[in-house]
Amino acid sequence: MKWKVTLALSLACAALLFVLYRGFGQDPHEVPFMLRGQPAPTFALKALGTGEVVSLAELRGTPVVLNFWSTWCGPCRMEHPTLDWAFRQYGNQVKFLGAVFEDTEENARAYIARAGSPYPQLIDPRSQMAVDYGVAGVPETYFIDAEGIIRDKFVGPMDRATFATRIRVLLGPSASAELGK
Amino acid sequence: MNALLISLFLSASALTGAYAPQQAGSSPLEPALEARVQKLGKELRCPTCQGMSIADSPASVARAQLDKIRGLISDGKTDDEVRAYFVARYGEWILLSPKAAGFNWLVWLGPALLLVVGFAVIFRQIQRHPLEKKSASPASAADEPVERELQPSASTTPEDDYLKLVRSELKR
Numbered sequence: 001m002k003w004k005v006t007l008a009l010s011l012a013c014a015a016l017l018f019v020l021y022r023g024f025g026q027d028p029h030e031v032p033f034m035l036r037g038q039p040a041p042t043f044a045l046k047a048l049g050t051g052e053v054v055s056l057a058e059l060r061g062t063p064v065v066l067n068f069w070s071t072w073c074g075p076c077r078m079e080h081p082t083l084d085w086a087f088r089q090y091g092n093q094v095k096f097l098g099a100v101f102e103d104t105e106e107n108a109r110a111y112i113a114r115a116g117s118p119y120p121q122l123i124d125p126r127s128q129m130a131v132d133y134g135v136a137g138v139p140e141t142y143f144i145d146a147e148g149i150i151r152d153k154f155v156g157p158m159d160r161a162t163f164a165t166r167i168r169v170l171l172g173p174s175a176s177a178e179l180g181k
Numbered sequence: 182m183n184a185l186l187i188s189l190f191l192s193a194s195a196l197t198g199a200y201a202p203q204q205a206g207s208s209p210l211e212p213a214l215e216a217r218v219q220k221l222g223k224e225l226r227c228p229t230c231q232g233m234s235i236a237d238s239p240a241s242v243a244r245a246q247l248d249k250i251r252g253l254i255s256d257g258k259t260d261d262e263v264r265a266y267f268v269a270r271y272g273e274w275i276l277l278s279p280k281a282a283g284f285n286w287l288v289w290l291g292p293a294l295l296l297v298v299g300f301a302v303i304f305r306q307i308q309r310h311p312l313e314k315k316s317a318s319p320a321s322a323a324d325e326p327v328e329r330e331l332q333p334s335a336s337t338t339p340e341d342d343y344l345k346l347v348r349s350e351l352k353r
Contacts, residue, residue, distance in 0.1 A: 032272030127245035134270030136228035
């Protein structure tokens with residue numbers, strides 16, 4: 001009889017340890033990336049400054065890098081030069097888009113006038129497109145392939161090496177070989 | 182001191198523009214629909230806060246998510262469809278109460294199960310007969326009062342030298 005009690009208590013302890021292991025093994029604030037391999041939510045948004053409407057559907061056939069940012073976000077400002085560099089490196093193979101997150105058009109316009117941006121910056125009214133993408137904070141960058149499938153996402157400011165690696169994965173092995181030449 | 186630090190931080194934030202400008206949310210829906218919006222908002226976790234729902238959070242992203250719920254409900258989506266929309270983007274992490282399914286049952290039933298086991302152990306201990314306790318643990322005899330031990334009984338043999346010694350010591 002006693003061994004049954006011991007066994008039951010051991011099992012209960014093992015279950016508790018398993019739960020604790022699972023709980024402590026992950027960051028409770030980390031938002032899961034659910035849209036990997038899923039079709040990117042479509043959008044048609046006005047570009048800052050020009051007012052031109054940019055639609056994701058019209059970009060089918062070209063890989064897209066979509067960066068969510070805002071002027072009040074320090075890491076976004078820190079990341080800005082890297083995005084400029086990435087555009088110069090890969091802009092002929094990938095379409096770069098910025099999406100202003102939870103900020104006013106005036107703030108964004110003033111910042112871009114000062115810092116510059118070689119690619120379109122989209123105004124996302126009330127950040128509804130950002131919620132469609134599952135954005136939890138900025139900066140966040142999404143890598144969408146030519147078929148409109150979300151391949152990857154990066155949370156936080158990216159450095160050049162990280163950017164280059166992800167772009168190569170997005171472009172596939174043949175393009176990576178081209179870039180490597 | 183804390184008040185001073187917070188004031189300095191807020192002042193610095195205001196000067197450097199390191200804050201999300203307050204933006205107006207979408208207009209509330211008609212009362213019955215808005216009640217659904219708020220109820221669903223209470224079920225969803227704010228991504229930038231500590232254990233707070235998007236209905237209670239002052240964060241800008243929470244406001245954007247609440248606006249999205251309004252949009253979905255206006256489009257005629259059911260509550261389950263709204264939940265599914267958020268789970269598809271943020272995972273079950275977004276639900277403040279995890280779904281009662283699969284491994285999650287452990288979270289739901291675990292506390293109740295522990296309570297039941299605890300009561301069962303207490304009940305069993307209460308129900309145990311004192312004599313059974315005594316026979317179950319001979320070592321507990323040492324805790325009995327000395328006077329009871331000194332009473333002659335069948336269990337104490339006349340040859341018990343230790344008891345003889347104790348009696349003689351007590352008689353002094």
